[in-house]
Amino acid sequence: MRALILMLALASPATTATATPTSYALQPALSSVGFETDFGPDLITGRMPVTRADLTLDFANVSASHVAVTLNVQGAEASFPFAAQAMKGPKVLDSVDYPEIRFESTAVHKSGDGATVEGRVTIRGVTHNMVMQAAFWRQKGHEAGDLSHLTIRLTGAVNRSDFGATGWADMVGDQVRLDILARIERTN
Amino acid sequence: MWRNTPTRFGLLTRALHWTMALLIFALLALGTTLANIQPGLANLWLYGLHKTLGFIALSLCLIRLIWHFYSPPPPPIGPARALTNRLARATHTAIYLLLLALPLSGWVASAASGLDVVIFGHITLPAIAPVSAAWEDTGFALHGLLTKALMALLVAHIAGATLRGLKHDGTLRRMIHGSTSTD
Secondary structure, three states: OHHHHHHHHHOHHHHOOOOOOEEEEEOHHHOEEEEEEEEOOEEEEEEEOEEEEEEEEOOOOHHHOEEEEEEEHHHOEEOOHHHHHHHHOOOOOOOOOOOEEEEEEEEEEEEOOEEEEEEEEEEOOEEEEEEEEEEEEEOOOOOOOOOOEEEEEEEEEEEHHHHOOOOOOOOEOOEEEEEEEEEEEEOO | OOOOOOOOOOHHHHHHHHHHHHHHHHHHHHHHHHHHOOOOOOOHHHHHHHHHHHHHHHHHHHHHHHHHHHOOOOOOOOOOOOHHHHHHHHHHHHHHHHHHHHHHHHHHHHHHOOOOEEEOOOEEEOOOOOOOHHHHHHHHHHHHHHHHHHHHHHHHHHHHHHHHHHOOOOHHHHHHHOOOOOO
């Protein structure tokens, strides 16, 4: 999500109005965290609700932006029932003992038309570095230069085995690809 | 007609025998297939089918044992102490034990994986084992081992029945028609 913020820095006409760090709040009903992984020749897809998201965007100084997101593992849904149960079970995410996944950015860099967000992700109590690519847009209904409501798309991937989520390794792929679509609104 | 007598198999016993025979061969074929395919959305339903058929086989085996308690089947044809009959009785006993242990080991292993054991598409069976990698690994290893043992015993059972059929001693005819040719 921070990456999205960085992209805002690219919007030069808008930055003049928000040249200091700006806090944003997630619009949960309009946001989703999608994921997919390989299942034989097919894909398992699903969604995970966002519990909390703290976003501070600095369009003048992208590196000052910061993102912290917490996901609700127990609320996760997958494309078929067994996949959701397997994913939340003790062999994968172990949602009883680890009900949340957390990501917190450590650095944000401008990257092409978007941004690169480096951070630390904690899954099953194990923390590793993670890099996500970010892109952002102004939400529909808002004029150019109006950064009060933004849409951020973050993409990245983790290898679940790095976090001890090794269940059904003979059936389900190790790499989990994330596609986060967050809609945020300015709070200050 | 339905009940067994000292010399003949009743209709219920014969129906259970041949229904279970078909079911067991279908299960062995399906299980062997599942062990060798790459799981995917297109074949996921086969796992549910295997569990459903396995549960039916377990149920029929229990029904058969209860039925034989109330209506004992006839003993093997020929002298009771003959080696072939003692082997036949031992084989039958072992097959019954495997027909109980095999589905139970699959049930235990599936339950230990943490996934619901669902039969007929929507009935969730009770979890009869704790969610545990050790229980799951042991259960599936046992399931595979017992499957091979059952295959070996079925080969012996079919070979014995075929030999008796070739000798026209009435054993095979009795399980098909209920009585021997001399009854």
